[in-house]
Amino acid sequence: MKTGAAIAHIAQLARLGLPSRSVVPEMLGALANVVPSHFCMFMWTDAQGRPEDFHLPWIVPEAIEANSRLLAGNDGFGSLIRMGLSAAEACRMPEFQRSPFYNECCLPYGIGHGFDVPIRDGGAMRGMLVATREPKTPLFSRREGDLLRSVAPAFTHALAADHVVRAERFAPHGERAVLTVDAEGDVVEAGEGHEALLKAALDARFGAGFSASAFYAAARDLFRPLVAARQAVTSFDTRHGRITIRLYPAAMPAAGRRGGGAGHMFALIERRHPLALQAAIGVARLELSTREREVARHIVLGHPPQQVMREVGIGAHTLHDYRRRIYRRLAISSREELAARVLAG
Structure with missing residues (x-):
């Protein structure tokens, strides 16, 4: 870039x-x-x-x-x-x-x-x-x-x-990581990137009193009631995005392998970013000018023309020209196609 x-x-x-x-x-x-x-x-x-x-x-x-x-x-x-x-x-x-x-x-x-x-x-x-x-x-x-x-x-x-407190819509896709937890909710194995998603799920801050043991103890407190209730799906919002945790029974492993056992569950954690953020990230990848990207972002978010003209600082005819130019450059013909391109996970 x-x-x-x-x-x-x-x-x-x-x-x-x-x-x-x-x-x-x-x-x-x-x-x-x-x-x-x-x-x-x-x-x-x-x-x-x-x-x-x-x-x-x-x-x-x-x-x-x-x-x-x-x-x-x-x-x-x-x-x-x-x-x-x-x-x-x-x-x-x-x-x-x-x-x-x-x-x-x-x-x-x-x-x-x-x-x-x-x-x-x-x-x-x-x-x-x-x-x-x-x-x-x-x-x-x-x-x-x-x-x-x-x-x-x-x-x-x-x-x-x-x-500022504001309502947030969330993108359809996000980051994922898989962990294995035991019947008590302790993390026994975890995939790449799990720390960041656990931090988001716990809405944790790392201050002077932070410790790794407290971090994973808080994770155990998060997973234990979900495992005990066999709650297949749970979702909640944090400052970091919408968190969804899905639990699946862990198959018994082959001899000598980790990752399974009596009462063990796979926990799939997904973080979905606010739609406005995902749209900004997505349009930055497009081969468009800076102003075209800004217009494309507003189109993806479904903002009315009056709002787009006011925030971008353009008139109705210019907005129409930008929209037509964006669609032609990306070889698409509708807002739905643009949104699918921008928000693709």
């Missing part, structure tokens, strides 16, 4: 008015396309800058627990940050590579250095945008730093939506 398109996509996501935990992962994904890095992460903070929650490309409960503990402590890196240094500045200090934070939270995961951008609402700290790179790789350039700083207002706007 080109830089201009990525920045426009990030701004569009921020304007959706959805909870920040729904849109921030996709915003980070768009940002990673234009600022090469090991990974981009976001940290929600309280007004004093203390960590409250994280979004990482993967979730390693033990690492997040150590991250929160060490940032709150007095090790070298935490002290440098509290002195007012940015992560980019702190990473250049000799204390950084000697710190427990570097050795427990960076080195094991291939992180050599980083660049951070504080996200503020007025004078209050609301979050931290962080990009990292592997050891012995080039530091972030001035241009890359300016680009990371330029998207800070979009992240501030996304966080502001957390105070």
Whole structure:
């Protein structure tokens, strides 16, 4: 994705008015396309800058627990940050590579250095945008730093939506992961990506008191009544999307294999994103101009022409021309075909 398109996509996501935990992962994904890095992460903070929650490309409960503990402590890196240094500045200090934070939270995961951008609402700290790179790789350039700083207002706007209550419709498809749970609801085996979906299902936050044992204990409390009642399907909404859990009896395994046993169940967890978010993600993949993508998103969501004209800032004839151009470029002829293309899981 080109830089201009990525920045426009990030701004569009921020304007959706959805909870920040729904849109921030996709915003980070768009940002990673234009600022090469090991990974981009976001940290929600309280007004004093203390960590409250994280979004990482993967979730390693033990690492997040150590991250929160060490940032709150007095090790070298935490002290440098509290002195007012940015992560980019702190990473250049000799204390950084000697710190427990570097050795427990960076080195094991291939992180050599980083660049951070504080996200503020007025004078209050609301979050931290962080990009990292592997050891012995080039530091972030001035241009890359300016680009990371330029998207800070979009992240501030996304966080502001957390105070707005709005109805959400959900897309027909979503992410999935399969776990095996025993008769007590304990997770005995889990597939790739299960941590992120469990976090969403538990609506969990990773603060300074977070621990991996508490995380899986909460999962047991979630699954135990479902397994006991043999409740085949249950759905509920969180800030992260609509969660659906389906239970299936686990077949007895062959000798020596894990994943089955008396009372064991397969738990399929699915997270469906808000329809507005899925539409924004889907149109970003289309070979259209930025303005055409915005019009296509409104068409998929079924917004009336007056709303589209007002929000995009165009007239009726221009809207008609955009619609005709979009359909011609995508070789389709109806809103239903456009929606199917955009919302395909």
